[in-house]
Amino acid sequence: KAGIIKPGVPAFTGATRPEALEVFRRVAAERGASLRVLDEECSVSEVRVDRRGTEALLSFRDRTIFPEPVRVRTPIIGSIQARNAALAALVARASPFACPPEAVVEGLASARIRARFEVLPTEPAIVLDGAHTPESVAFALESFRSIFPEGGVLVFACAHDKRHAEMALALSRGFDEAIVTRPGTFKQSDPVSVEASFRAAGFRTELVADTAESLREGRRRSAAIGKPLLVLGSFYLAAEAAKLFDGA
Numbered sequence: 001k002a003g004i005i006k007p008g009v010p011a012f013t014g015a016t017r018p019e020a021l022e023v024f025r026r027v028a029a030e031r032g033a034s035l036r037v038l039d040e041e042c043s044v045s046e047v048r049v050d051r052r053g054t055e056a057l058l059s060f061r062d063r064t065i066f067p068e069p070v071r072v073r074t075p076i077i078g079s080i081q082a083r084n085a086a087l088a089a090l091v092a093r094a095s096p097f098a099c100p101p102e103a104v105v106e107g108l109a110s111a112r113i114r115a116r117f118e119v120l121p122t123e124p125a126i127v128l129d130g131a132h133t134p135e136s137v138a139f140a141l142e143s144f145r146s147i148f149p150e151g152g153v154l155v156f157a158c159a160h161d162k163r164h165a166e167m168a169l170a171l172s173r174g175f176d177e178a179i180v181t182r183p184g185t186f187k188q189s190d191p192v193s194v195e196a197s198f199r200a201a202g203f204r205t206e207l208v209a210d211t212a213e214s215l216r217e218g219r220r221r222s223a224a225i226g227k228p229l230l231v232l233g234s235f236y237l238a239a240e241a242a243k244l245f246d247g248a
Contacts, residue, residue: 001013001015001020001024002023002024002027002028003027005024005027005028005031005033005035006031006033007031007032007033008031008032008033009033010033010034010035010036010094010095010096011024011028011033011034011035011036012035012036012037012038012087012090012091012094013035013036013037013038013087014037014038014039014083014084014086014087015037016039021037024037036090036094038083038086038087038090040061041060041061041062041065041090042058042059042060042061042065042086042089042090043058043059044056044057044058044082044083044086045057045059046071047079047082049077049078049079049081049143049146049147050077050147051077051119051125051147052075053073053074053075053076053077053081054073054074054076054077054078054079054081054082054085055071055072055073055082056071056072056082056085056086057069057070057071058070058071058072058085058086058089060089060090062094064093065089065090065093065094066089066093066101070089070101070105072085072086072089072104072105072108072109073108073109074108074109074111075109075110075111075112076111076112076113076116076117077116077117077118077119077143077147078116078117078139078140078142078143079139079142079143079146080139081116085108088104088107088108089104089108092104092107114128114238114242115128115129115130115235115238115239115242116129116130117129117140117143117144118238119147120245120246122245124152124222124223124226124227124228124229125148125228125229126219126222126228126229126231126241126245127144127148127152127228127229127230127231128231128238128241128242129230129231129232129238130234130235130237130238131232131233132158132159132162132167132233132234132235133162133163133167134163134166134167134169134170137167137170137171137232137233138170140230140232141170141171141173141174144174144228144230145174148227148228150227151174151175151227152175152222152227152228152229152230153177153179153218153221153222153225153227153228153229153230154171154175154177154178154179154218154229154230154232155178155179155181155214155215155217155218155229155230155231155232155237155241156171156178156179156180156181156194156198156232156233156237157180157181157182157183157184157189157191157194157211157214157233157234157236157237158183158189158194158233158234158237159183159187159188159189159234159236160187160188160189160190160193161188162233162234164193164194164197164198164233165197165200165201167197167233168194168197168198168200168201168203169201171198171201171203171232172201172202172203175203175230176202176203176204177203177204177205177206178198178203178204178205178206179205179206179208179214179217179218179221180194180195180198180205180206180207180208180214181207181208181209181210181211181214181215181237182209182210182211183211183233183234183236183237183240184211184234184236184237184239184240185211186236187234187236191207191209192207195207211237211240212240212244215231215240215241215244215245216244218231219244219245
């Protein structure tokens with residue numbers, strides 16, 4: 001990540017881990033780039049997440065960014081999106097191009113990112129999320145449980161080099177069944193090993209190697225019990241789901 005820091009160009013980060021920040025500070029100093037760290041610039045509070053998006057109150061220490069605390073809302077769902085919105089606002093206001101404050105608020109309100117906890121307008125709901133690390137999967141599960149506390153159906157796939165054992169453990173806090181498949185045809189995958197990881201984490205599993213069929217099966221189960229379908233683990237899998245379910 002530090003490799004994108006350019007000589008003399010302002011840099012911004014939302015990183016929180018001390019070891020990561022140490023690298024960013026060192027590289028920025030070496031390259032003569034200013035570095036602004038989100039947690040040193042802004043406090044994020046009153047975070048609310050629902051099916052319409054994420055809302056938060058941002059309070060910037062530098063009053064030239066926003067002179068007063070500002071309430072922002074984005075259609076992108078998830079508590080982590082409050083921090084992402086704060087970082088985007090900081091960059092937009094503190095960069096040389098300095099967007100007007102009202103443009104920042106309006107921009108966040110109209111932001112759209114496919115497969116970032118994207119809730120399709122179906123009944124029951126279908127949720128697409130490209131999370132593919134243990135950390136991002138845990139955030140996706142947190143959002144899912146807060147919006148759909150009744151639970152649902154899980155279809156999971158990931159590329160062969162992802163940490164699927166850790167992701168299975170994270171997801172075991174919210175699901176006890178999983179349909180495991182391939183993330184489409186564009187990425188090398190090992191669904192047999194992934195299924196083994198989910199079984200080791202205590203899941204009842206079904207391996208459906210054909211991606212489209214696994215998604216159809218997930219949709220059938222979701223409709224049968226009247227609970228949402230969560231499609232998770234890969235942007236490639238999310239793209240396949242979007243092909244099937246957009247406009248469904």
